[in-house]
Amino acid sequence: MDQQTKPGVVAVVVLGLVQILSWGGSFYLMAVMANPISAETGWSQQWIYAALSVGILVSGLLAPLSGRIIARTGGRVLLAWSGAVMAAGLVIMGLSHSLPLFLAAWVIIGVGMAMGLYxxxxxTLGTRYGGQARSAITGITLISGFCTTLVWPGTALLIHLLEWRGACFAIAAMLTLLVLPAYYYALPGAALTPRPAAASASAQQSDLAPSRFWLLCAIFTLASVIMTAISVQLITLLQASGYTLASALAISAIMGPCQVGSRLVDVAFKRGHPIWTAFFSVGLVAIGLLLLALFPQFALLSMVLYGAGNGLRAIVRGTLPLAMVKPEAYAVVVGRMARPALIGQALTPLAGGYVFATLGPAATLWLLCALALLNVALVILLKRQLSATPA
Structure with missing residues (x-):
């Protein structure tokens, strides 16, 4: 299979469904499990959510290593075994009766996240298929955009039927049984000739000027920080703006469909350079947050705009570097870029909670607006660099 091929529709659907299972068994798990875990064990929710931060931090620290392994081997085996690693962490989590063991379980889950998430x-797709991977990345993010819609009710049902420990074991079983065969089906083994291990990271990074690399890192990190802060604090911010809990929940629910809708729009304009997708992503996020800060009565519209911009964020993470480096360098570059974004994401709940407690909801929202506007400026700067000099 050469660089002009790309995954078929069935393969893209399989990959999208596996991502729903992988994200649901790791990153999105605590949103539903934190309360029952706290109720049974007596551990504070602060420590329970800290375990998720530990997992994200481990994932960020290991991201460059994951990229180097993918560059050398093609990524199929790494992805295939990610489900078993996450499952091992979930089994330990289900057996945890002490907080240190619970945190250790999330270290293992973090390793699996580095192996198997976006x-x-x-x-892997960029290394295998080069520029042809863009449509597959868009399709995968479109399908996985339904993750929380499917995963949160499903996890809640498992907890209702099996309690939270049994739910951990059930999700671990699904990850073990489904992830490996799915990746072996969707990523044929002949798609990539393994690259010599002697190919140094510095040689593979030579395609991308340092200024562009660090601009991309800053853009992705700011986008991840804003997304994480909004995910954690949106309900509280809306309530501080005068909305009831029921209204805040209803307004926040609009983000999911808007994320999927924006990805559908991107499919229609997939021939354009991904820098435009990046510009629309950060621009819509900034407008949505500014609208919420200035006119809280238009919170529903602000979340429509924010949700659309955030929906494009996942596509930009995959496609913008793909347009700027050669396929053989892509995995290494993406792995190095993932580290600061994931570390920022892991630290955001702690930092955001401190800002909220110290300065209040209004200052927190305006700080997020400032970060969003800074990201718009960075994308404009990157676009000017790309226009001035061929990528």
Whole structure:
């Protein structure tokens, strides 16, 4: 299979469904499990959510290593075994009766996240298919956009039927049984000739000027920080703006469909350079947050705009570097870019909670607006660099 081929529709659907299962068994798990875990064990929710931060931090620290492994081997085996690693962490989590063991379980889950979430999958697709991977990345993010819609009710049902420990074991079983065969089906083994291990990271990074690399890192990190802060604090911010809990929940629910809708729009304009997708992503996020800060009565519209911009964020993570480096360098570059974004994401709940407690909801929202506007400026700067000099 050469660089002009690309995954078929069935393969893209399979990859999208596996991402739903992988994200649901790791990153999105605590949103539903934190309360029952706290109720049974007596551990504070602060420590329970800290375990998720530990997992994200481990994932960020290991992201460059994951990228180097994908560059050398093609990524198929790494992705295939990610489910078993996450499952091992979930089994330990289900057996945890002490907080240290619970945190250790999330270290293992973090290793699996580095092996099997978006960054690893996009790096694998970019390395295998070059520029042809863009449509597959868009399709995968479109399908996985339904993740929370499917995963949160499903996890809640498992907890209702099996309690939270049994739910951990059930999700671990699904990850073990489904992830490996799915990746072996969707990523044929002949798609990539393994690259010599002697190919140094510095040689593979030579395609991308340092200024562009660090601009991309800053753009992705700011986008991840804003997304994480909004995910954690949106309900509280809306309530501080005068909305009831029920209204805040209803307004926040609009983000999911808007994320999927924006990805559908991107499919229609997939021939354009991804820098335009990046510009629309950060621009819509900034407008949505500014609208919420200035006119809280238009919170529904602000979340429509924010949700659309955030929906494009996942596509930009995969496609913008793909347009700027050669396929053989892509996995290494994406792995290095993932580290600061994931570390920022892991630290955001702690930093955001401190800002909220110290300065209040209004200052927190305006700080997020400032970060969003800074990201718009960075994307404009990157676009000017790309226009001035061929990528």
């Amino acid at each position: 960054d690893a999958l996009f790096a």
